Amino acid sequence: MSARRLSTVGLLLVALGCASSKPAQPAVAAAPPPPPDAWRDTQPAALAAVPPFRAPVPVQRSLPNRLTVLLRENHAVPVVVVELAIKTGVDGDPPDRAGLADFVAASIDEGTRTRSSQQLAEQLEDLAAVLGVSPGLDGIRLHLNCLSDTLEPALDLLADVALNPAFRPADVERVRGITLTGLEQRRGNPGALASDEVARLLYGSKHPWGQPAGGTVDSVKAIRRQDLMRFHDTYFRPNNALLSVSGDFEPEKILALLSERFGAWRPKSVPPSRLPPFPKDAPRTVITVDMPDSTQSQLALVTRTLSATNPDALALSTANVALGGLFTSRLNQQLREVRGWTYGMFSSVGFNKRTGVFQVRGSVVAQHTVDSLKDIEAELKRYATGDITDSELQHAKEGILQSLPQALETNDAVASTFVTLSNIGRPLDWYATLPGRLGALGREEVARVSRAYLDPGKLPVVVVGPKKDQQGLAELHLGSVVDRTAEAKGLAARPAPPSAPAAR
Amino acid sequence: MRARAVVVTCLLLAGARALAATEPSIPYTEFTLPNGLRVILSEDHRAPQVTVNIWYHVGAANQRPGRSGFAHLFEHMMFSGSQHVPDPDKVLAAIGAGLGGAANGSTNFDRTNYFETVPANQLPTALWIESDRMGFLLPTLDEKKLVTQRDVVSNERRQRIENQPYGRAYLELCDTLYPKPHPYYHCVIGSIEEIQAASLEDVKGFFREFYSPRNATLTIVGDFDPAVAREQVTRYFGDLPGGPEPKRPDVPQPKLDRVVEKTVPDPVARIPQLQMVWNGSKPFAPEEAAGDILSVVLGGSKTSRLYRRLVEEKQIASGVYAANASLGLGGYFQIVATARGGHTVAELRKEVEAVLDDLRKNGPTPAEVERAKRTVVGGMVRSVERISGKADQLNAYTFWTGDPGYLPKDVARYKAVTTSQVHDAARTLLPPDRLLVMDVEPASPAAAGARP
Numbered sequence: 001m002s003a004r005r006l007s008t009v010g011l012l013l014v015a016l017g018c019a020s021s022k023p024a025q026p027a028v029a030a031a032p033p034p035p036p037d038a039w040r041d042t043q044p045a046a047l048a049a050v051p052p053f054r055a056p057v058p059v060q061r062s063l064p065n066r067l068t069v070l071l072r073e074n075h076a077v078p079v080v081v082v083e084l085a086i087k088t089g090v091d092g093d094p095p096d097r098a099g100l101a102d103f104v105a106a107s108i109d110e111g112t113r114t115r116s117s118q119q120l121a122e123q124l125e126d127l128a129a130v131l132g133v134s135p136g137l138d139g140i141r142l143h144l145n146c147l148s149d150t151l152e153p154a155l156d157l158l159a160d161v162a163l164n165p166a167f168r169p170a171d172v173e174r175v176r177g178i179t180l181t182g183l184e185q186r187r188g189n190p191g192a193l194a195s196d197e198v199a200r201l202l203y204g205s206k207h208p209w210g211q212p213a214g215g216t217v218d219s220v221k222a223i224r225r226q227d228l229m230r231f232h233d234t235y236f237r238p239n240n241a242l243l244s245v246s247g248d249f250e251p252e253k254i255l256a257l258l259s260e261r262f263g264a265w266r267p268k269s270v271p272p273s274r275l276p277p278f279p280k281d282a283p284r285t286v287i288t289v290d291m292p293d294s295t296q297s298q299l300a301l302v303t304r305t306l307s308a309t310n311p312d313a314l315a316l317s318t319a320n321v322a323l324g325g326l327f328t329s330r331l332n333q334q335l336r337e338v339r340g341w342t343y344g345m346f347s348s349v350g351f352n353k354r355t356g357v358f359q360v361r362g363s364v365v366a367q368h369t370v371d372s373l374k375d376i377e378a379e380l381k382r383y384a385t386g387d388i389t390d391s392e393l394q395h396a397k398e399g400i401l402q403s404l405p406q407a408l409e410t411n412d413a414v415a416s417t418f419v420t421l422s423n424i425g426r427p428l429d430w431y432a433t434l435p436g437r438l439g440a441l442g443r444e445e446v447a448r449v450s451r452a453y454l455d456p457g458k459l460p461v462v463v464v465g466p467k468k469d470q471q472g473l474a475e476l477h478l479g480s481v482v483d484r485t486a487e488a489k490g491l492a493a494r495p496a497p498p499s500a501p502a503a504r
Numbered sequence: 505m506r507a508r509a510v511v512v513t514c515l516l517l518a519g520a521r522a523l524a525a526t527e528p529s530i531p532y533t534e535f536t537l538p539n540g541l542r543v544i545l546s547e548d549h550r551a552p553q554v555t556v557n558i559w560y561h562v563g564a565a566n567q568r569p570g571r572s573g574f575a576h577l578f579e580h581m582m583f584s585g586s587q588h589v590p591d592p593d594k595v596l597a598a599i600g601a602g603l604g605g606a607a608n609g610s611t612n613f614d615r616t617n618y619f620e621t622v623p624a625n626q627l628p629t630a631l632w633i634e635s636d637r638m639g640f641l642l643p644t645l646d647e648k649k650l651v652t653q654r655d656v657v658s659n660e661r662r663q664r665i666e667n668q669p670y671g672r673a674y675l676e677l678c679d680t681l682y683p684k685p686h687p688y689y690h691c692v693i694g695s696i697e698e699i700q701a702a703s704l705e706d707v708k709g710f711f712r713e714f715y716s717p718r719n720a721t722l723t724i725v726g727d728f729d730p731a732v733a734r735e736q737v738t739r740y741f742g743d744l745p746g747g748p749e750p751k752r753p754d755v756p757q758p759k760l761d762r763v764v765e766k767t768v769p770d771p772v773a774r775i776p777q778l779q780m781v782w783n784g785s786k787p788f789a790p791e792e793a794a795g796d797i798l799s800v801v802l803g804g805s806k807t808s809r810l811y812r813r814l815v816e817e818k819q820i821a822s823g824v825y826a827a828n829a830s831l832g833l834g835g836y837f838q839i840v841a842t843a844r845g846g847h848t849v850a851e852l853r854k855e856v857e858a859v860l861d862d863l864r865k866n867g868p869t870p871a872e873v874e875r876a877k878r879t880v881v882g883g884m885v886r887s888v889e890r891i892s893g894k895a896d897q898l899n900a901y902t903f904w905t906g907d908p909g910y911l912p913k914d915v916a917r918y919k920a921v922t923t924s925q926v927h928d929a930a931r932t933l934l935p936p937d938r939l940l941v942m943d944v945e946p947a948s949p950a951a952a953g954a955r956p
Contacts, residue, residue, distance in 0.1 A: 128882025340655025400599025
């Protein structure tokens with residue numbers, strides 16, 4: 001299927017005026033009667049106002065072992081989602097074990113003390129239940145989606161996976177082989193290569209978050225079964241976890257069901273994370289990775305901004321939506337609709353507990369790589385001035401508000417959203433109270449925050465594409481050009497790895 | 505590909521403790537305007553929003569030779585402004601439909617859809633936009649708009665096909681199973697040369713032939729009053745001319761008559777991949793449900809035959825899946841196995857063939873079939889939790905079966921599949937002597953000698 005735009009990308013709108021104007025009609029000799037369709041020239045008035053959307057807010061409980069439980073009842077469909085979130089992820093990777101959290105996530109559902117990998121999968125499928133495990137920078141999520149009439153046996157399986165993983169050597173080695181294959185695949189994928197370069201620029205080569213996603217060939221080969229078990233024993237603790245539940249459950253029963261399965265989970269003090277500091281601002285650079293056969297170049301301009309709990313975060317999000325987050329933001333309009341060089345060019349912001357990321361990202365046709373960077377630089381000047389019109393601001397606010405019902409429509413999304421809010425340190429009623437805070441946000445405030453945090457003239461640039469199409473790159477004066485092709489593709493001198501990892 | 509996914513009735517009983525009904529259905533009402541536009545309404549008052557979704561019964565299937573990619577390019581033109589709505593994106597953004605995929609369109613082999621989710625009280629504006637591009641696209645169409653979108657779509661192809669590992673194999677699949685002049689050749693996205701060859705006259709002719717009330721269905725799902733919705737739909741669409749009686753494409757499905765073997769070099773893949781592809785069925789054809797269950801038994805999960813054999817036991821694959829893709833002019837059944845580092849397509853093929861031989865000979869177990877059926881029906885229960893999903897599903901059922909209320913019958917169709925039907929499907933849908941076998945090999949010079 002082909003779509004007009006990637007649906008994962010934020011969309012629409014230019015804000016140059018309010019009413020749409022018709023093209024001028026050619027002059028005619030006699031005044032004609034008004035065309036029968038003239039009434040269509042005017043945008044219809046809205047119907048009567050509707051009550052505002054109320055974003056769900058969970059009820060918070062805790063089990064005696066300090067496991068926090070968030071509950072949101074929703075009987076729309078016969079489904080219950082239970083997300084068990086561990087509050088340590090890639091940030092728990094030791095320096096020489098990049099990829100450990102990912103490895104734990106990939107192998108934790110490959111068998112428990114009493115169930116083999118196949119038995120576990122069979123029992124989940126027999127319930128039509130789906131269990132997914134996803135590692136993140138600041139946590140690991142075990143996400144269960146089950147039908148409400150089989151909640152109890154499905155919860156048994158979730159608890160068994162979380163509390164009693166076996167990490168059998170054969171399963172570990174199988175996962176290792178698949179992981180190494182995935183790492184090799186990333187070396188050929190322009191988007192993956194760009195993302196790894198972005199992570200290194202943002203967090204530094206000493207920081208767990210600055211490592212290639214999933215680790216390196218060497219680090220993954222170095223991970224032992226004991227590392228997996230130690231990670232699990234250290235971080236999979238009720239005092240370092242959260243249960244987020246949304247769906248069609250019986251409220252008077254749910255706590256008992258959860259207690260029966262997670263109540264005996266023993267707390268243990270979790271070591272504080274000792275992460276290296278983020279890198280200091282460096283002179284601007286342009287990182288290039290040569291992909292001679294690619295027909296496009298992946299472009300990224302990135303910087304750290306501020307943490308999710310910073311009072312300026314909402315204004316920064318709003319500024320980004322106005323300037324580069326909408327389909328009709330000038331960035332996308334210029335590169336896509338005026339130039340035709342891309343399928344989409346957007347900026348985005350994201351936040352976590354420690355920092356935030358601003359990123360301009362898109363793919364452009366290879367022969368216009370340098371032209372595109374020149375256009376992007378020109379469009380980004382507005383970010384540094386905070387020059388946003390009233391209607392741009394209004395449309396950004398409206399877009400954020402009206403996207404909430406869809407963003408929080410499914411039980412999957414709601415359960416995960418509660419976990420995210422908790423992980424990044426925002427209050428659980430963040431979305432319920434958002435309309436008030438957003439309404440109070442003024443243009444000056446948004447402009448100030450944009451000026452303070454978004455200075456794209458300093459942002460390092462990543463270009464993954466054919467080197468032959470990069471003539472004139474240095475002459476843009478975006479900083480010194482550094483070719484990291486060998487490092488990024490893992491071609492730097494290293495003895496040829498054995499074809500299969502040794503058993504451990 | 506037709507989505508197998510569906511919905512569930514939302515019995516929203518305020519304050520009730522009762523659990524939700526487990527048998528899915530989507531309640532609806534419908535009417536047809538005198539110009540032939542079929543309209544389907546389904547109330548869902550969980551949130552103050554409505555989604556408007558139009559299916560035009562046109563897709564790549566309706567393209568002419570030399571115009572691959574055209575139905576999709578045309579879809580882009582529908583966002584370039586119409587006579588009374590010069591900039592629909594701007595209007596949508598002003599009412600809050602500017603983020604998160606709230607408004608978009610998509611084109612596949614057989615149909616094209618356009619949709620937007622808007623605040624409930626902005627239903628008239630959504631209908632205003634959709635009716636204007638249905639009735640008044642051509643007066644403000646010009647060459648400049650077309651030139652821009654030809655380039656944008658060319659970049660879409662580069663981004664989503666050429667620069668994705670194994671994207672080129674997908675094009676090879678289309679070209680082999682649907683050789684020119686079949687309208688599916690080059691898949692939906694088309695070739696850049698033919699996208700660039702599209703003219704204004706092509707756009708005008710396509711619009712006049714396929715974009716009319718008689719060739720569309722309009723579905724509204726969400727928080728609305730049905731009487732108001734009917735009045736508003738009639739106001740905006742009632743006076744559009746009905747258009748010609750729609751012609752359904754009727755092109756015979758080319759049939760493979762031997763084993764076709766191809767090697768596909770892929771510059772952005774670093775790991776070899778095996779694809780085995782057979783001629784497939786049409787949506788809702790009698791053999792479709794058993795074929796879907798067969799795809800799950802073969803390669804739909806960790807317990808599937810191929811996963812167990814290739815990933816777990818032999819450990820020669822890093823991933824495997826099977827899919828039964830039903831298409832209006834005849835679909836395809838596909839098995840895809842990606843090697844584990846250091847292993848070859850020849851090894852993969854040997855094991856896939858062993859799995860297939862066994863399944864053809866002995867059939868699946870009743871437990872396997874039951875498990876696969878639960879997986880499929882479970883997907884139907886949960887996947888249209890969203891109003892946008894329900895709207896698209898109502899349109900899909902209407903397009904393919906004529907019955908917007910088909911969901912319970914669809915569930916029943918899968919529940920009725922028997923073990924022996926799946927066994928038959930393995931024998932009849934996957935003949936060993938009539939298929940396409942693709943060996944996708946890393947082609948980048950950088951990849952040589954760098955495999956783990």
